Amino acid sequence: MALDRQTPEHSIQKNRSIHRALYLAVAGAIIAALLIGGLGGWLLAQYNFRAKGTDTGNPAQQTQTEQVAEKFHTAVVQINVQKSPTEAAIGSGVLIDRRGYVVTNNHVVEGGQNINVVLYDGSALPAQLTGTDPADDLAVIRITPPKNITVAPVGDSSKLKVGQSVLAMGNPLGITQTVTGGIVSALGRTIPEGTGGAVIINAVQTDAAINPGNSGGALVDMQGNLIGIPTLVPIDPEFNSPANGVGFAIPSNRVQFIVPQLIDSGKVVHSGRASLGVQVIDINSNIAAQNQLPIDHGALIVKITPNSSAEQAGLKVGDIIVQIDNTPIASTQQLQDVIIKKDVGQTVSLKTYRGNQQLTVKVKLGELQVQ
Numbered sequence: 530m531a532l533d534r535q536t537p538e539h540s541i542q543k544n545r546s547i548h549r550a551l552y553l554a555v556a557g558a559i560i561a562a563l564l565i566g567g568l569g570g571w572l573l574a575q576y577n578f579r580a581k582g583t584d585t586g587n588p589a590q591q592t593q594t595e596q597v598a599e600k601f602h603t604a605v606v607q608i609n610v611q612k613s614p615t616e617a618a619i620g621s622g623v624l625i626d627r628r629g630y631v632v633t634n635n636h637v638v639e640g641g642q643n644i645n646v647v648l649y650d651g652s653a654l655p656a657q658l659t660g661t662d663p664a665d666d667l668a669v670i671r672i673t674p675p676k677n678i679t680v681a682p683v684g685d686s687s688k689l690k691v692g693q694s695v696l697a698m699g700n701p702l703g704i705t706q707t708v709t710g711g712i713v714s715a716l717g718r719t720i721p722e723g724t725g726g727a728v729i730i731n732a733v734q735t736d737a738a739i740n741p742g743n744s745g746g747a748l749v750d751m752q753g754n755l756i757g758i759p760t761l762v763p764i765d766p767e768f769n770s771p772a773n774g775v776g777f778a779i780p781s782n783r784v785q786f787i788v789p790q791l792i793d794s795g796k797v798v799h800s801g802r803a804s805l806g807v808q809v810i811d812i813n814s815n816i817a818a819q820n821q822l823p824i825d826h827g828a829l830i831v832k833i834t835p836n837s838s839a840e841q842a843g844l845k846v847g848d849i850i851v852q853i854d855n856t857p858i859a860s861t862q863q864l865q866d867v868i869i870k871k872d873v874g875q876t877v878s879l880k881t882y883r884g885n886q887q888l889t890v891k892v893k894l895g896e897l898q899v900q
Contacts, residue, residue, distance in 0.1 A: 597751055597752075598696060601696075601698060601747065601749050601753050602649055603648075604625075604681035605649065605699060605700075605706070605747050606621065606623070607620075608637055608646055608656070609647065612642060618637060618641075619700060619742050620700070620744045621700045621743055621745045621759075622646065623745075623746065623747045624678060625680060625788065626792070627674060627678055627680055628674060630671050631646060632667065632745070632758060632784060633669075634666050634667065634744045634745040635668040636666055636722075637668070638658060639661070641658070644656040646670070646672050656670040657670065658670055660794065660795040661791070662797045663727060665729065665783060666727035667783075667787050681747065682754050682755065683755045683785055684755060684781055685782065686731075686757060687782055689750070690713065691712075692712055693750065693751070694711075695735055695749060696710050696711075697710075697711065697735065697739055697748055697759055698749060699739075699746025701740035701742040701743045702741060704742070712736060714734040715734040717732075717870070718731070718732040718734050719869055727760075728869065730869050732760075732779065733748060733757040733777065734775065735777075735778065736775065737776065739762050739776035744760055745760075756780070757779060758778055758781075758784055759776060762776045783801075787801075796899075799899070800898070803871040803873050803894040804838065804895050806839045808830070808833075809830055810831055810861060811828070812826055812828075813825060816829070826851070827850055827860075828850045828864040829848075830846055832846065834898075842890050842891065844881070848883050848888075849882040850879055850881050853877050853878070854867075854878055868894070871894055872894070873894060873895065873896045874894065875894050876892065878891055879891075
């Protein structure tokens with residue numbers, strides 16, 4: 530019987546094959562362990578990452594921004610306005626009263642023949658105009674309120690701080706239920722809305738994106754309170770297009786002062802704006818020479834309202850106002866800019882010329898009468 534005998538060379542080759550196989554097996558096991566360990570670590574990291582608050586499926590794990598947006602957006606509506614057979618407009622509004630009252634901008638509903646409101650759930654309701662305040666660019670409309678209506682809580686805009694976070698909510702370009710974020714960029718702005726238009730006092734400036742359709746919507750703080758009604762974005766004169774990162778909102782304290790009057794009376798009864806009770810004109814070199822005035826700048830009083838603050842303080846026609854408190858007055862516009870920032874009942878110090886005589890007069894400001 531023949532036997533298969535191995536030579537020494539065959540034995541060496543066999544040992545080498547066994548060693549190579551063992552090496553490959555060990556290497557494969559190490560690589561597999563590394564892959565499994567890496568995958569397990571990645572899954573664990575993802576679990577930990579989600580557990581720290583990025584999983585928005587659980588309300589308890591939502592960020593503050595998400596919570597505010599989710600809670601407040603149900604009070605923001607879209608307003609569709611038919612102004613003529615060929616002209617329509619889209620804006621935003623905020624539900625502020627359980628009786629169905631919605632605050633918006635006057636320029637959104639001005640001239641509207643038919644007004645419809647679209648709620649957050651997409652349902653559309655007809656609306657009636659309750660009252661308007663063109664001077665503040667505010668208006669109130671009313672819908673028949675559905676059950677479980679959401680009303681926006683209104684905050685105190687006097688407590689705002691520059692730099693604090695805010696959200697703008699509305700329907701820019703007709704894209705419903707849009708939320709953008711930013712900060713309060715500045716406070717106390719006086720913003721005229723074009724020649725003969727509204728003058729927004731103590732406006733809130735923000736860099737939160739505000740686009741056409743956002744008008745009348747909500748500026749909200751991170752506690753979920755309405756602190757302003759977005760109204761406009763200035764035009765960049767260089768490009769003749771809306772400026773980026775600069776928008777203005779009517780402060781909530783002004784809204785709270787005006788809206789109850791519109792609901793009760795359909796119009797503004799008390800302006801809440803300070804007034805001297807005078808009519809003034811600018812002085813230039815020609816007027817100064819013709820009237821032999823001692824100076825060629827300031828605000829020249831040409832009429833005084835009977836029983837006004839100016840009359841009670843002893844001001845007279847022909848007096849020239851050159852300073853209020855510590856602010857020099859060189860024109861009627863400067864006078865208006867200073868007075869509009871004052872409060873009704875506040876006492877100011879006026880420096881005037883009466884002929885060549887310089888006078889300092891204390892005046893307790895009255896309230897601007899509604900036209």
